[in-house]
Amino acid sequence: MAALILFGGGGDLAMRMLLPSLYFLEHDGLLPEGLKIIGAARSEETADEYIGKVQDAVKAKAEADKAWDEDSWARMKARLDYLAIDATSAESLKRLKAKVGDGEVTSFLAVSPSLYGRIVTAMKEAGLAERNCRIVLEKPVGRDLKSFLEIDDAVGHAFREDQVFRIDHYLGKETVQNLTALRFGNTIFEPLWNNLTIDHVQITIGETVGVGDRWPYYDEYGALRDMLQNHMLQLLCLVAMEPPSDLDPESLRNEKVKVLRSLRPITPEEAERVTVRGQYVAGVSEGKPAKSYEEERGQPSDTETFVAIRADIDNWRWAGVPFFMRTGKRLPEKRTEIVIQFKPVPHSIFDNDEGEAPANRMIIELQPEEDISLTVMNKRPGLDKRMQLQPITMSLSWGVDGKSAAPPRRRIAYERLLLDAMHGDSTLFVRRDEAEQAWKWVDEVADAWAESGQKPDQYVAGTWGPDTADMLMMRTGRDWNTTN
Ligand code: BG6
Numbered sequence: 001m002a003a004l005i006l007f008g009g010g011g012d013l014a015m016r017m018l019l020p021s022l023y024f025l026e027h028d029g030l031l032p033e034g035l036k037i038i039g040a041a042r043s044e045e046t047a048d049e050y051i052g053k054v055q056d057a058v059k060a061k062a063e064a065d066k067a068w069d070e071d072s073w074a075r076m077k078a079r080l081d082y083l084a085i086d087a088t089s090a091e092s093l094k095r096l097k098a099k100v101g102d103g104e105v106t107s108f109l110a111v112s113p114s115l116y117g118r119i120v121t122a123m124k125e126a127g128l129a130e131r132n133c134r135i136v137l138e139k140p141v142g143r144d145l146k147s148f149l150e151i152d153d154a155v156g157h158a159f160r161e162d163q164v165f166r167i168d169h170y171l172g173k174e175t176v177q178n179l180t181a182l183r184f185g186n187t188i189f190e191p192l193w194n195n196l197t198i199d200h201v202q203i204t205i206g207e208t209v210g211v212g213d214r215w216p217y218y219d220e221y222g223a224l225r226d227m228l229q230n231h232m233l234q235l236l237c238l239v240a241m242e243p244p245s246d247l248d249p250e251s252l253r254n255e256k257v258k259v260l261r262s263l264r265p266i267t268p269e270e271a272e273r274v275t276v277r278g279q280y281v282a283g284v285s286e287g288k289p290a291k292s293y294e295e296e297r298g299q300p301s302d303t304e305t306f307v308a309i310r311a312d313i314d315n316w317r318w319a320g321v322p323f324f325m326r327t328g329k330r331l332p333e334k335r336t337e338i339v340i341q342f343k344p345v346p347h348s349i350f351d352n353d354e355g356e357a358p359a360n361r362m363i364i365e366l367q368p369e370e371d372i373s374l375t376v377m378n379k380r381p382g383l384d385k386r387m388q389l390q391p392i393t394m395s396l397s398w399g400v401d402g403k404s405a406a407p408p409r410r411r412i413a414y415e416r417l418l419l420d421a422m423h424g425d426s427t428l429f430v431r432r433d434e435a436e437q438a439w440k441w442v443d444e445v446a447d448a449w450a451e452s453g454q455k456p457d458q459y460v461a462g463t464w465g466p467d468t469a470d471m472l473m474m475r476t477g478r479d480w481n482t483t484n
Helices: 012-027 047-064 070-079 090-100 113-126 145-158 174-184 212-240 249-262 268-274 293-297 413-423 432-452 467-474
Strands: 003-007 036-041 080-084 105-109 133-137 164-166 198-206 275-281 283-285 288-290 306-311 323-328 335-342 361-367 371-379 389-395 457-460
Touching: 003 012, 003 090, 012 047, 012 070, 012 413, 036 070, 036 090, 047 070, 047 080, 070 080, 080 090, 090 113, 105 113, 105 413, 113 133, 113 145, 133 145, 133 413, 145 432, 164 413, 164 432, 174 212, 174 361, 174 371, 198 212, 212 249, 212 293, 212 306, 212 323, 212 335, 212 432, 249 432, 268 275, 268 432, 275 293, 275 323, 275 432, 275 467, 306 467, 323 467
Parallel strands: 003 036, 003 105, 036 080, 105 133, 133 164, 198 323, 275 457
Antiparallel strands: 198 335, 275 306, 283 288, 306 323, 335 361, 361 371, 371 389
16 A cells, blocks of 8 residues: 655645645546545544544635536545654654554655654654655755755655656646657757757746744745746746656756756856845735835844846856746736747848847746747738738647647646655756855855845835836846737
């Protein structure tokens, strides 16, 4: 019998993401046969009470997706169990071990990372780190390179690297995987994917939500560590990496780590020119008044809720091609996109009324829609004596040709990742050296800020960050994408 243990099984991540993901997998008949799902947490409650809460959480999500059915739930319910434990105590974990038996065990740590070290030590003692066991670690693992290594060393003491699955849920998103398909499943893009043809790349992860009552966590991390160290750098790696020789987890991750190693360090002298920190003040978000971050926090704070950075990748392919990244809370839209901006034609033979025709641009949209589109130039139809150009956008999204099937249900990124972890496939998980390199680069940025005393610039909630973020682009003669 295989088992999945959810440490922190009653917490926010488990209830909002993990258990609904498991329900959807159950609904689609994808869960391993005989799998037991065991919630493990401190709270003294019975299995029935726990299952009742899981049902409420799962049903709400499944109904919203029109995927609720009693049969699927009955099957999932039969797998569910609960045990009240102290996860840092080996004695307590031995009771858990007795419950799961000797089959394969995947343990998902959805608890505070400050407990990871003590939990893995107790797991080893309780027999939950044997060869047939795997461990999934939710971010953030550490808040800098040093604390990452401390936690990861403790994990490495209990588990071998091939048993460790470090989650970055962006890697479970469909369009993120589609990026690899786009680049390496087609011949037409790869020859253009370099500094001869590409002017620059922009990566935006915009969120409308504020920090709200997550501030005890967020105030210690800020946008740099919460979003850029992981999600944004992973996206950058997938755009910038060399073609791997195959889709083996190691081949892919070897290429990603090379990109991280090629990131030019940001020095304190340069920080002000190539990085922007921002923090929202009161404004209007999604039509409603929104408090400032400091009001939510209840006291003054220097934590950034917005970050924009120009990164340079020092290798042959990307020399001279800046990668601009920005992410923030309380921006006007929940929008995640990667913009590949191509260079203009070397010599224009057209005489457009509107001036120079825009250069080609590819937009890979991850949220709110999943779409890949390409802007190309077209002749404006008509009998005008002068040939005029107009941009048209070709969309590569599902169903655009009118023949494709309706798009499949948008899966929660964790569905894919939970399944892969249980199958032992680490392709979409972050290897230790990747996390290490990403922290190294991010630490340099954080140190540069600390050294230069760079404080966050204010921006009004509901806007696209501080003016300095626009200036970061404008100084190079470019601007952020504003088309959807
Ligand atoms: C998490 C961050 O990793 O990602 C959150 O901790 C953020 O602050 C979230 O809101 C965004 O994820 P998604 O999938 O909604 O873009």
